[in-house]
Amino acid sequence: MPDQLDAVIDTAAPDAAPYDALLLLSFGGPEGPDDVVPFLQNVTRGRGIPEERLKEVGQHYFLFDGISPINEQNRHLLDALRKDFAAHGLDSLPVYWGNRNWAPYLTDTLREITRDGHRRIAVLATSAYASYSGCRQYRENLAESIALLKEEGLTPPRVDKLRHYFNHxxxxxxxxxxxxxxxxxxxxxxxxxxxxxxxxxxxxxxxxxxxxxxxxxxxxxxxxxxxxxxxxxxxxxxxxxxxxxxxxxxxxxxxxxxxxxxxxxxxxxxxxxxxxxxxxxxxxxxxxxxxxxxxxxxxxxxxxxxxxxxxxxxxxxxxSATVGADPRFAAAVRELLVERAASERGRTVRPCALGALGPSHDLCPVGCCPARAPKPAAGADSPYA
Known part of the structure; x- marks a missing residue:
């Protein structure tokens, strides 16, 4: 719907500056029977759930040979994003992938991004809606990983989480x-x-x-x-x-x-x-x-x-099918990225959104999807928002 975006997207070559990379951030999932319990231990860390209980919870994974399809789905989405970016003049912008709960782990991917010399990255989370687990928890994970890299003596890039896209x-x-x-x-x-x-x-x-x-x-x-x-x-x-x-x-x-x-x-x-x-x-x-x-x-x-x-x-x-790696979704991610980049450069942007609620915010405001306890979170107008 080109009339819903300003000339930054409609008439100019797509420009991702100031961003020099995109991170696809997802939940992660086991890729074999031996991965199931360790994966669930990652998901439930800090809750004190015994291993026998985790084995019971993991039975539905074992029905599928211990393999969650989410990692393969993300590989397809990565491929779709790279193809779309290349087709629209953004082929020099690398796309990375990191998970919260399984390999490739977020911290490892951010370390790779840092060592590759990137200084400002946009983050696309595979969760389209507002909630603690669907947004703030991802931002907490980003803040935690950044803190770990700083402890290692690295200077990680600034990260900006792209807005919710439920109505794109x-x-x-x-x-x-x-x-x-x-x-x-x-x-x-x-x-x-x-x-x-x-x-x-x-x-x-x-x-x-x-x-x-x-x-x-x-x-x-x-x-x-x-x-x-x-x-x-x-x-x-x-x-x-x-x-x-x-x-x-x-x-x-x-x-x-x-x-x-x-x-x-x-x-x-x-x-x-x-x-x-x-x-x-x-x-x-x-x-x-x-x-x-x-x-x-x-x-x-x-x-x-x-x-x-x-x-x-x-x-x-x-x-019915989920969106997956549909080319229209890959194009939407590109539009979200270019839209946010233009806004960061001080351009006036009309975000693309359908329905009655309009486009979501770029920066999570104070009090948005509050945590159970104050904890740093990246990509907000306050580190503890």
Missing amino acids: PGFVGPMVDGVLKSLAELPDEVRAGAHLAFTTHSIPTAAADTSGPVEAHGEGGAYVAQHLDVARLIADAVREATGVADRPWQLVYQSRSGAPHIPWLEPDICDHLEALHGEGAPAVVMVPIGFVSDHMEVLYDLDTEASAKAAELGLPVAR
Whole structure:
């Protein structure tokens, strides 16, 4: 949507200055059976969870030979980003990859970036929405890694995390196409009446309520509001494409973990499928809008667990694709990078965004997705924001 970006992007050659590298920052995942427990130990570090419990938790990884697809998905995205950058005059800008919880580890990648001589890098996190675990925790990890490198006597680069992209056309468009493809795969007799179940990761309600800037805090916070906005965008586009004006949809949740006495966002996808079946819904398309790629929580919680529940109920279901390495998403990352670079150079930029909420902030304000305890975090208007 070129009219939504100013001339910095529309008419000039893409310019990434002052950035001299891009870091793709992701969660990470095991790549074999022997990796599963060490990976889960990384994820749960500091919580005192015994190894036997971690083995129980890791059973869904063992169903897939201990391999999470997230690392391979990130390799595909890296390739897509490099191809897009090269095709648009940014081939001299290197793209690196680091993970929070598995190799390639973030600290190792930042050390490589530092030794390669880069001084200012933009960071694209594979999490599109506001929340502590989806934004601030990544910024805390960046701050921690930078501190470790300084202890080693290195001078790490300045890092700027790119804004949330949940409502960027390059993120929304591929998901619309995925829903249309899934609807086409349903039997003719149930297609028109199929419901849409937009799914995302459940988080504690307390974390949801304090997600986003302080003015967004309230029931569900920015986390729920942003997902609802994306769901509405997709539902509207699907209605226009199919001509089905009254297709029901709902935002639901998956992948809950943690103590059962702590309230988390509901309803769960499996409970939702059971409720829809009881109401006589003819079919359901599960739409994982909360996830950038088909990682383990999509493959297990939707393709395995939720699909098994639907089969038990006799309810036809389809699961639409995540964005993954779609070229439109790679182009969106380039636009986010060039947009932020222009802003850092003092240019006036009209950020590209769909829906009612508008573009997200570049710098996380004080009180945005607060931590459980004060801890340094990179990329904010206060190191403890």
